[in-house]
Amino acid sequence: MTVVAIAHPNIALAKYWGKRPGAGNIPAVPSLSVTLAGLTTRTEVDLLPGTAEDRLTINGRTISCEPGGKTGNVFQELRELAKSEARFDVRSTNDFPTASGLASSASGFAALVVGCAAALGLDASTEQLALVGMRGSASAARSFFPDFAELVPGDDTVRVGPVPVAAGVDLRVVVAVTDEGPKALSSSEGMKLVARTSMFHEAWLAGAPRIYAAVREALGAGDFERLGPLVEESALAMHASCIAAGVVYFQPATLAAYATVRRLRDQGISAWATMDAGPHVKVVTRAGDVVAVVAALEATPGVLRTLVAAPGLGARVEA
């Protein structure tokens, strides 16, 4: 029987950038995100009896999932956990731009893992599944959880799970889409290049844990005015370390949208920008300011359209 899994991308409020040396795809620094309702990956999974290869399509296009690659490793880990030889036929679709810095890999791997685990009848906790998802895309581990989630590398283990938030935090994310195409440089390649060549990489590794801890505290206290500047600082520090290595994800429309966000603040609207490995600008604001933020972004040259998201559900199998 076909299993259908649903997951949403997440946007890091405190970003990770860079991996621990060695295997496991473990982030170098802790991160904390909000899962975005309204942007959705829908993934169908069937088990393939009597075949030797897995199959994967994303938006109808066949994607390589050879052993040793990211997806191949995730499939293999699931088989080992379930003590199964089964092969998977996975068909995934996104209702938002794919591989362009909107975290489609996060929702993609989260839906894939939840769907494949259900198809295998695997009895595993959400934390266990999230750590399997991390092998494919570290940020994916956070999309297994609703609302706010964190991924925290420790000495011997990695902690992943929900983050406590004060009641009444009416946070919204307005995404200014600036490009419908895929990004030029994947986050994995970008991270490697930055770790190797950016003079600011060590400063980023030293500073990111402080921003993560402060973001966590501000959310716990429900203090949006403390949260906003930290969110922006995290993104700007990450991109500063990238730019020093020639890894530039910004486009003219990215800077135009960021200028709009700063202008909104001058007008008394609490809006804060964050950008990932792509040109889009995600604006963290309050529910009551969404209309003003959307209007200002849509009037910004180069902004193609906006998407509005509230904190969303974690990855799940469709009933």
Ligand code: PMV
């Ligand atoms: O784990 P990846 O390959 O999806 O990379 C995520 C990188 C950022 O989105 C820039 C930061 C983050 O913490 O999500």
